[in-house]
Amino acid sequence: MMMNDPTEGVIYKFLDGVASIVVMNLIWILLTLLGGIVFGWAPATVAMFTVWRARARSENNEKIVKSMWQAYKKNFLYANLIGIIMLAAGFSLVFFGFTLQQWGGFFRILLLLFFVFSAFVYLVIFAFIIPVFVHYEVKLFEYFRYALMIGISHLFHTIVILGLIVLMVWLSSMWLQIPLLIAFSFTSMFITYFSLALFDRIEQKNEKNTESLT
Numbered sequence: 720m721m722m723n724d725p726t727e728g729v730i731y732k733f734l735d736g737v738a739s740i741v742v743m744n745l746i747w748i749l750l751t752l753l754g755g756i757v758f759g760w761a762p763a764t765v766a767m768f769t770v771w772r773a774r775a776r777s778e779n780n781e782k783i784v785k786s787m788w789q790a791y792k793k794n795f796l797y798a799n800l801i802g803i804i805m806l807a808a809g810f811s812l813v814f815f816g817f818t819l820q821q822w823g824g825f826f827r828i829l830l831l832l833f834f835v836f837s838a839f840v841y842l843v844i845f846a847f848i849i850p851v852f853v854h855y856e857v858k859l860f861e862y863f864r865y866a867l868m869i870g871i872s873h874l875f876h877t878i879v880i881l882g883l884i885v886l887m888v889w890l891s892s893m894w895l896q897i898p899l900l901i902a903f904s905f906t907s908m909f910i911t912y913f914s915l916a917l918f919d920r921i922e923q924k925n926e927k928n929t930e931s932l933t
Contacts, residue, residue, distance in 0.1 A: 762799060768853045
């Protein structure tokens with residue numbers, strides 16, 4: 720009787736992971752198009768993060784298509800509200816940055832400092848808003864506060880997440896196959912696992928602090 724090769728399990732898990740990344744990426748694109756892009760990208764992104772989180776927690780063994788579709792429908796409204804707020808804030812920052820050229824002297828320096836501060840706050844929130852939305856259940860605007868607090872308190876994690884996003888954008892600009900096959904799902908997978916480890920640490924620390932007070 721021949722013994723099973725232990726590497727077969729590792730190879731199977733690797734191939735299954737690659738297949739999941741590709742399938743989820745394609746579904747993200749389809750769901751984004753289903754919402755007319757403008758109203759599709761945010762709930763599609765939330766759906767993708769939701770499935771990755773469930774897989775990380777071993778909470779969901781259902782098929783990817785079914786899971787993403789359910790999460791897409793469930794979070795459609797709130798995800799779009801968050802997406803619209805982030806898009807509006809981003810476009811406002813870009814517009815404000817262009818208008819800085821029209822000012823001069825000391826007033827321009829003050830506006831430039833305000834712009835840098837606002838851009839910093841925006842990027843911190845941008846890095847964590849979706850993971851926070853998927854992980855916590857709070858009121859709408861509390862998600863922005865949570866994302867800002869966590870991002871500022873853990874700047875290393877913020878820099879890593881933003882760095883990965885920049886890297887994927889750069890790679891996608893060079894090879895079109897990357898965004899079509901893995902860019903969105905791989906990025907969301909990494910951010911999900913990376914942020915979950917951080918959230919667990921924060922929650923464990925809060926529990927210890929609570930126990931020490933009682």
